[in-house]
Amino acid sequence: MSEYINIFNVILRRDLILAFRDKTDFINSLFFFIIVITLFPLSFGTKSTIVNEIIPGMIWISALLATCLTLETIFRSDFEDGSIEQLTLSRYPLTLLVSAKIFAHWITFGIPLIIISLLMGILLSLSNEIIMALFITLILGTPILSLLGSVMVALTIGLRGGMLLNLLILPLSMPVLIFSTVAIQNAASNQSMIAEVYFLAGILVLTITLAPLATAAALRIRLS
Amino acid sequence: MSKFSINNLECVRQNNILFKGLSLTMEDGALLQINGANGSGKSSLLQICAGLIQITTGEVLWNNININQQRYEFQSNILYIGHANAIKATLTVEENMTIIHSLTGSKSKINYSAILKKIGMSGMNKIFAYNMSAGQKRRLGLIRLFMAKSKLWFLDEPFNALDKEGKKIIENLIISHCDNGGITIFTTHQRMEINGRPLQSINLGNNNV
Numbered sequence: 001m002s003e004y005i006n007i008f009n010v011i012l013r014r015d016l017i018l019a020f021r022d023k024t025d026f027i028n029s030l031f032f033f034i035i036v037i038t039l040f041p042l043s044f045g046t047k048s049t050i051v052n053e054i055i056p057g058m059i060w061i062s063a064l065l066a067t068c069l070t071l072e073t074i075f076r077s078d079f080e081d082g083s084i085e086q087l088t089l090s091r092y093p094l095t096l097l098v099s100a101k102i103f104a105h106w107i108t109f110g111i112p113l114i115i116i117s118l119l120m121g122i123l124l125s126l127s128n129e130i131i132m133a134l135f136i137t138l139i140l141g142t143p144i145l146s147l148l149g150s151v152m153v154a155l156t157i158g159l160r161g162g163m164l165l166n167l168l169i170l171p172l173s174m175p176v177l178i179f180s181t182v183a184i185q186n187a188a189s190n191q192s193m194i195a196e197v198y199f200l201a202g203i204l205v206l207t208i209t210l211a212p213l214a215t216a217a218a219l220r221i222r223l224s
Numbered sequence: 225m226s227k228f229s230i231n232n233l234e235c236v237r238q239n240n241i242l243f244k245g246l247s248l249t250m251e252d253g254a255l256l257q258i259n260g261a262n263g264s265g266k267s268s269l270l271q272i273c274a275g276l277i278q279i280t281t282g283e284v285l286w287n288n289i290n291i292n293q294q295r296y297e298f299q300s301n302i303l304y305i306g307h308a309n310a311i312k313a314t315l316t317v318e319e320n321m322t323i324i325h326s327l328t329g330s331k332s333k334i335n336y337s338a339i340l341k342k343i344g345m346s347g348m349n350k351i352f353a354y355n356m357s358a359g360q361k362r363r364l365g366l367i368r369l370f371m372a373k374s375k376l377w378f379l380d381e382p383f384n385a386l387d388k389e390g391k392k393i394i395e396n397l398i399i400s401h402c403d404n405g406g407i408t409i410f411t412t413h414q415r416m417e418i419n420g421r422p423l424q425s426i427n428l429g430n431n432n433v
Binding site for chain 2: 003006007010014017018021022077080081082083085086087088089090091092093220223224
């Protein structure tokens, strides 16, 4: 068991170092995220009713699009330099190794995304309840996006044509988007959002359990 | 005594049969060279043997058990080095070695300088892989041969981009691996100097199917 935790940490640290040394992809998509969010008040105006109603949903959609831009980085370089063959043929379960890679993706992209969303929320003077709801839904939702995305990336990696990935991932992330935005709307009208949060947490547990298995299987298919 | 065998293998790529009915058995100390023109299926055969490519016809056996039924048992006994070096350009030589070492599952401490000296890269510990030449990258990829304690080696064009001295190091390594009871399967277009070891070989290509 400790051996497995050890190798998980090694791969996690490896991917974090790699992301830190080659950060253009992440920085660019975070800037894309910021710019898209700032476009909305410019086009819709800054009346507080409109801002509070529309902006949280817009932040969520922007988060979704920005995530799509970075997903490929989970496996692209490993696929190009042959590392994925070494991971697949190592003595450790591939599921465990890809879990570490997905976790690294969430740390390098999901966490900065959450922090920036909160800052943007404050900047656009959203109400405190909405910022809180945004925080809770993002912290449950962004790992789901990384997990679902990894399966799709594993299926499509190496195929030229990046749009295919987006076409696969966007429909799959609809439930997350629906539950998150409904939760935020409820919070805005001072209602309970506990049901939606439970649903998001449920989806998160489901994807944590199944997505790494599916990713490993998809990678094996892509390699043969 | 371990035994690696392939049984009635067939490989089809883009509706072309690359080879079929390929059978072979190898025991401790065996050395097998796969020959063939470009595109004749050498790499595919290696990848099938290593379990990277799943096949529909035929089977690959390790100690008489199909490798798909004992994947991790089999995978802790093999070392596969493909065309790509599988090293990270933005990591230093030492960092690359640390990851390779962890993936072999070895618990012992790693002596970077000693291993680098063996492969002729002394003093390069802190150099980033993107600063290295093609031959040096190949050597770093092949450093797995020194670090893994695997019984079964699959090497795809190991001598590519290597200079004379590098080729000599790897040849000697392969020979001593086989002397110690290991099994090596490799592809190459170059002449091997293997001083009297029995060398099996398969020729792939249209003439031999």
